[in-house]
Amino acid sequence: MALLSDLLGHAVLSGSVLALGALGEVIAERAGVLDLGVEGLMSLGAVVAVMTVTATPHPWLGLLAAGLVGGLGAGVLALSSVVLRANQVLCGVAITFLGLGLSSVIGRSVAGIPISAVFEPVSIPVLSSIPVIGPAFFSQNVLVYLIYLVLPALVHFWMFRTRSGLDLRAVGENPAAADAVGVPVMRLRALAVILGGVLAGLAGADLTLAVVPVWSDGMIAGRGWIAVALVIFAGYRPVVAVLSGLLFGLVTAVGFMGQARGWPIAPAILNTLPYLGTVACIIVPMLAFAKLRSAMAAPAALGTPYYRSGR
Amino acid sequence: MSAVSHRTRLTVVPSYRIAIGRGLSILAALSIVAITLAAMGRSPIELAGLVVRSTVGSRFGIEDLALFMTPLMLTGAAVWVGIRVNLWNIGAEGQLYAGATAATAIGLFTHWPAFVALPAMIVAGMLAGAAWIFVPAAARAWLSVSEIVTSLLLNFVASLLVYYLATGPWADRVTGALASTERLHMAFPEFWGAVHLGFILALATVIGLGVGLAKSRFGYETAVCGSNPQAAHYAGIGVAPRILAVLLLSGALAGLAGVFEVAGTVHRLQGGLANNYGYLGIVVALLARGSCLALIPAALLMALILDTGIVLQTTQISSSAVLAITGLLVLAIAAGDELAAYVRVNRT
Numbered sequence: 001m002a003l004l005s006d007l008l009g010h011a012v013l014s015g016s017v018l019a020l021g022a023l024g025e026v027i028a029e030r031a032g033v034l035d036l037g038v039e040g041l042m043s044l045g046a047v048v049a050v051m052t053v054t055a056t057p058h059p060w061l062g063l064l065a066a067g068l069v070g071g072l073g074a075g076v077l078a079l080s081s082v083v084l085r086a087n088q089v090l091c092g093v094a095i096t097f098l099g100l101g102l103s104s105v106i107g108r109s110v111a112g113i114p115i116s117a118v119f120e121p122v123s124i125p126v127l128s129s130i131p132v133i134g135p136a137f138f139s140q141n142v143l144v145y146l147i148y149l150v151l152p153a154l155v156h157f158w159m160f161r162t163r164s165g166l167d168l169r170a171v172g173e174n175p176a177a178a179d180a181v182g183v184p185v186m187r188l189r190a191l192a193v194i195l196g197g198v199l200a201g202l203a204g205a206d207l208t209l210a211v212v213p214v215w216s217d218g219m220i221a222g223r224g225w226i227a228v229a230l231v232i233f234a235g236y237r238p239v240v241a242v243l244s245g246l247l248f249g250l251v252t253a254v255g256f257m258g259q260a261r262g263w264p265i266a267p268a269i270l271n272t273l274p275y276l277g278t279v280a281c282i283i284v285p286m287l288a289f290a291k292l293r294s295a296m297a298a299p300a301a302l303g304t305p306y307y308r309s310g311r
Numbered sequence: 312m313s314a315v316s317h318r319t320r321l322t323v324v325p326s327y328r329i330a331i332g333r334g335l336s337i338l339a340a341l342s343i344v345a346i347t348l349a350a351m352g353r354s355p356i357e358l359a360g361l362v363v364r365s366t367v368g369s370r371f372g373i374e375d376l377a378l379f380m381t382p383l384m385l386t387g388a389a390v391w392v393g394i395r396v397n398l399w400n401i402g403a404e405g406q407l408y409a410g411a412t413a414a415t416a417i418g419l420f421t422h423w424p425a426f427v428a429l430p431a432m433i434v435a436g437m438l439a440g441a442a443w444i445f446v447p448a449a450a451r452a453w454l455s456v457s458e459i460v461t462s463l464l465l466n467f468v469a470s471l472l473v474y475y476l477a478t479g480p481w482a483d484r485v486t487g488a489l490a491s492t493e494r495l496h497m498a499f500p501e502f503w504g505a506v507h508l509g510f511i512l513a514l515a516t517v518i519g520l521g522v523g524l525a526k527s528r529f530g531y532e533t534a535v536c537g538s539n540p541q542a543a544h545y546a547g548i549g550v551a552p553r554i555l556a557v558l559l560l561s562g563a564l565a566g567l568a569g570v571f572e573v574a575g576t577v578h579r580l581q582g583g584l585a586n587n588y589g590y591l592g593i594v595v596a597l598l599a600r601g602s603c604l605a606l607i608p609a610a611l612l613m614a615l616i617l618d619t620g621i622v623l624q625t626t627q628i629s630s631s632a633v634l635a636i637t638g639l640l641v642l643a644i645a646a647g648d649e650l651a652a653y654v655r656v657n658r659t
Binding site: 034036040076080084085086087089090091093094095096097098099100101102104105108217221222225226228229232266268269271272275276278279282283286287293298307309 | 399401629650
């Protein structure tokens with residue numbers, strides 16, 4: 001019982017990073033921008049959070065700084081891939097290089113030093129005393145509640161119940177039509193990319209301030225790319241993206257458990273689980289259910305820059 | 312008589328405009344780097360002098376450049392054949408590991424003479440690279456699953472597996488070297504300092520690929536599939552098998568890079584062997600644009616940047632700085648190429 005609870009708790013915690021990154025990516029991709037900079041922005045967010053918290057021991061300040069840096073980096077991406085309309089794949093990969101390289105350079109002074117100011121678990125009365133799922137779901141840090149409950153609800157409401165959310169989706173599906181009825185295509189796309197970047201930066205901060213309280217080079221280890229893949233798996237739906245973050249947290253947690261309990265499998269092999277699991281999860285459903293292909297389809301204009309004169 | 316000037320976007324951009332745009336982009340990226348270095352209290356001019364002296368300024372430097380160029384030309388070609396038909400293989404890093412692992416298996420566990428073993432390594436490495444991309448390629452071809460993310464995620468798997476092999480079952484038990492296999496029994500012969508046959512073979516591969524794709528039916532049909540899949544379908548060209556074929560070719564090229572890297576340059580399989588060559592291949596392919604032969608100078612430029620990273624490392628600047636510089640350069644060039652397409656048109 002304690003094992004199951006531990007496993008779930010770890011899944012919720014490590015899944016929150018993926019969920020947050022994927023949520024940001026959903027926003028950008030729904031607006032038609034394939035944002036491949038998540039990995040780099042997460043890395044920058046993670047290191048900036050650690051540096052801020054080392055200077056001033058307030059985790060909230062670290063979170064804020066990480067969000068700002070994520071937004072700033074995404075601003076560069078928006079400028080190049082939305083305003084200048086350069087190739088989105090290249091710009092995203094470039095931002096990832098830039099983010100990974102820069103965070104390694106600026107993080108040298110704090111690398112390997114554990115931080116003390118982290119988000120502590122908050123137990124919710126009554127609910128946290130439910131056996132098994134109580135400790136796993138209801139005595140987590142405050143970010144977990146924000147990421148799994150508040151944010152997805154907000155994003156879902158915005159995207160599917162408000163006028164500006166409809167505009168956002170229109171820009172991703174058919175920018176020419178949106179433009180024709182007066183929706184500012186470029187502004188909305190840039191905004192979506194920046195918002196996605198803020199969430200990616202926050203996801204990085206979530207990793208260092210709540211999951212692994214230390215910065216080390218390469219610690220993002222593909223979490224940003226998994227987040228991008230989860231968006232495909234979730235069929236570009238915010239709530240599903242967050243839930244699939246939880247699912248992949250579970251896959252990570254199984255590998256982690258195996259290591260901690262000394263299963264007779266090499267740790268390196270166990271560590272391949274999240275990546276293989278992600279690849280399997282975006283391919284197998286397509287293979288098994290042909291009907292899913294249209295329901296889970298990407299926004300029609302995803303990855304294509306919009307030219308007003310283009311016909 | 313007031314002249315109205317507005318900007319219009321060219322569909323075909325003349326190469327002189329691209330050249331000017333790139334010159335300005337590279338200048339802009341380098342200026343940002345120089346300003347950052349100056350802000351960190353380093354003299355950019357002194358560092359630049361150091362970089363020039365330790366790369367093109369010495370025999371060792373030039374040998375190093377050739378060694379860096381070898382895998383870069385091939386991973387660049389791997390990404391390039393994909394981009395040519397609108398496919399993005401960003402998993403060259405993983406395919407490089409797969410190729411290197413296959414070559415290592417032959418190098419460690421056989422005692423064949425070199426004239427048998429080396430061709431066998433090449434074949435096995437290319438097959439392994441192609442096999443590593445097979446699942447993402449087939450999923451892209453028949454299920455329309457984006458190859459970008461699937462090919463990339465397998466990089467992490469390959470890197471972990473190579474680390475596992477090099478520290479576990481294949482670890483060096485003879486000299487007890489940390490985290491690597493023992494030295495391979497055979498190597499590609501060196502012909503000029505440390506520069507080995509792999510360099511010539513990589514050059515020949517790039518040239519052969521350029522000519523082959525330009526002249527062959529396969530090259531033509533894949534180009535049609537890339538630019539207009541529907542037209543290709545109506546013309547009786549099966550799109551899915553050709554997508555698969557292009558991606559397998561891409562994987563095989565990256566695998567070949569792994570063969571030369573392990574059996575020519577490093578001689579041992581170890582974690583980190585791929586040294587970001589797979590990712591940098593994206594940059595090389597971007598620089599080469601539409602021309603396959605341009606992969607060669609593009610790989611040279613990238614090799615220079617890599618060497619710069621080593622120089623920076625010796626002056627106490629993190630080697631990861633080179634990754635940031637590369638990112639900046641890609642961003643600047645991608646934007647510059649796009650801006651070069653805009654011309655001012657005067658109408659009266």
